Amino acid sequence: xxxxxxxxxxxxxxxxxxxxxxxxxxxxxxxxxxxxxxxxxxxxxxxxxxxxxxxxxxxxxxxxxxxxxxxxxxxxxxxxxxxxxxxxxxxxxxxxxxxxxxxxxxxxxxxxxxxxxxxxxxxxxxxxxxxxxxxxxxxxxxxxxxxxxxxxxxxxxxxxxxxxxxxxxxxxxxxxxxxxxxxxxxxxxxxxxxxxxxxxxxxxxxxxxxxxxxxxxxxxxxxxxxxxxxxxxxxxxxxxxxxxxxxxxxxxxxxxxxxxxxxxxxxxxxxxxxxxxxxxxxxxxxxxxxxxxxxxxxxxxxxxxxxxxxxxxxxxxxxxxxxxxxxxxxxxxxxxxxxxxxxxxxxxxxxxxxxxxxxxxxxxxxxxxxxxxxxxxxxxxxxxxxxxxxxxxxxxxxxxxxxxxxxxxxxxxxxxxxxxxxxxxxxxxxxxxxxxxxxxxxxxxxxxxxxxxxxxxxxxxxxxxx
Numbered sequence: 001x002x003x004x005x006x007x008x009x010x011x012x013x014x015x016x017x018x019x020x021x022x023x024x025x026x027x028x029x030x031x032x033x034x035x036x037x038x039x040x041x042x043x044x045x046x047x048x049x050x051x052x053x054x055x056x057x058x059x060x061x062x063x064x065x066x067x068x069x070x071x072x073x074x075x076x077x078x079x080x081x082x083x084x085x086x087x088x089x090x091x092x093x094x095x096x097x098x099x100x101x102x103x104x105x106x107x108x109x110x111x112x113x114x115x116x117x118x119x120x121x122x123x124x125x126x127x128x129x130x131x132x133x134x135x136x137x138x139x140x141x142x143x144x145x146x147x148x149x150x151x152x153x154x155x156x157x158x159x160x161x162x163x164x165x166x167x168x169x170x171x172x173x174x175x176x177x178x179x180x181x182x183x184x185x186x187x188x189x190x191x192x193x194x195x196x197x198x199x200x201x202x203x204x205x206x207x208x209x210x211x212x213x214x215x216x217x218x219x220x221x222x223x224x225x226x227x228x229x230x231x232x233x234x235x236x237x238x239x240x241x242x243x244x245x246x247x248x249x250x251x252x253x254x255x256x257x258x259x260x261x262x263x264x265x266x267x268x269x270x271x272x273x274x275x276x277x278x279x280x281x282x283x284x285x286x287x288x289x290x291x292x293x294x295x296x297x298x299x300x301x302x303x304x305x306x307x308x309x310x311x312x313x314x315x316x317x318x319x320x321x322x323x324x325x326x327x328x329x330x331x332x333x334x335x336x337x338x339x340x341x342x343x344x345x346x347x348x349x350x351x352x353x354x355x356x357x358x359x360x361x362x363x364x365x366x367x368x369x370x371x372x373x374x375x376x377x378x379x380x381x382x383x384x385x386x387x388x389x390x391x392x393x394x395x396x397x398x399x400x401x402x403x404x405x406x407x408x409x410x411x412x413x414x415x416x417x418x419x420x421x422x423x424x425x426x427x428x429x430x431x432x433x434x435x436x437x438x439x440x441x442x443x444x445x446x447x448x449x450x451x452x453x454x455x456x457x458x459x460x461x462x463x464x465x466x
Contacts, residue, residue, distance in 0.1 A: 081423065082443065184221070186204060239282075242399070309341075400438070
């Protein structure tokens with residue numbers, strides 16, 4: 001064994017303690033650090049690339065180098081005022097679970113080493129209860145919403161083949177002929193998934209939405225399905241990324257009485273509305289989905305990368321993703337996870353989710369969801385009261401979509417974001433042709449004091465650029 005590697009092994013407990021101390025320090029200073037360090041900040045210049053080290057220096061030297069060169073440039077995305085994209089953090093229990101995931105280093109795809117699979121199945125069962133899904137839905141962990149949507153649409157592709165008497169998994173996507181995938185306001189990952197799956201971005205048919213909404217118009221969807229008879233795929237939205245608008249899932253599902261289609265629901269973060277009694281009606285009908293996407297590194301507050309996909313047709317899922325090799329288990333009635341997703345290697349992502357669900361239960365996670373919703377409403381009210389801003393949409397759940405009241409050009413909005421970036425981070429968008437910004441609340445640490453600081457920073461930035 002290399003002498004430095006052997007020395008690190010001998011000092012492993014000490015090195016882990018040093019790493020724990022570095023992690024604790026990073027988390028303890030989240031509130032004081034710039035949320036996003038501006039490029040070229042004097043105290044944190046961009047490191048110049050270095051060549052691959054030739055000689056071993058050990059973990060202690062690597063840790064010191066990281067803390068000196070790279071840590072000062074990292075964003076405080078785990079903190080309470082990183083409101084860009086839809087970004088959670090890591091609850092204390094989820095962080096503990098993720099550390100143990102790395103320590104045990106399981107590839108949980110095979111029944112030959114089955115504990116990881118069983119833990120994942122238990123966790124999926126808890127998530128199914130959390131979102132009020134029936135036992136007919138089986139689920140598997142994947143890396144994020146994009147992979148969850150891709151997996152769901154891959155199963156939908158095989159369902160189309162079943163309807164037409166072919167198997168795209170065996171014969172290729174071309175065996176299907178033209179395919180229609182209908183949606184009102186699909187997330188960008190839907191088109192990406194269709195490209196990956198060989199169905200093509202042009203198979204996505206945009207259906208009119210309700211006036212002033214991002215929710216699909218059920219009557220327009222009914223007409224679109226009738227335009228070209230034959231099996232189709234409908235992608236419903238349970239929480240659009242711009243304004244957290246929800247399709248009427250029950251009305252969409254009811255159209256199956258007249259039309260033949262697979263219903264895939266993108267509920268990446270909107271599914272968590274089910275945890276709040278006041279907002280659960282928004283997610284009513286999730287259980288009608290044939291496949292379902294839920295992201296966990298968003299509102300469940302587990303570390304990246306983690307999501308879950310559900311489906312009612314695990315048999316079709318295994319037909320798509322089955323993997324044949326002597327060292328892999330058979331399909332059977334309960335196929336190994338290796339037969340259910342694109343990944344042959346599959347870290348024990350479920351452990352972080354298992355930890356946070358076991359530690360805080362339904363009520364603990366309900367409190368996070370409801371506090372984030374209250375914070376979003378409070379920021380929306382503060383911006384609405386500030387003459388520098390205007391809301392582009394109502395605050396329906398946990399996203400505030402807003403813009404400058406005067407001259408909301410992309411350049412001015414970029415200047416606003418950068419001026420406020422040390423205190424609050426928001427991301428750009430375009431809503432109904434108007435450039436705007438989004439503040440998305442999904443971090444377990446966020447409080448009303450953070451809302452006050454965010455509103456003050458945005459207001460000061462607006463006056464600065466004026």
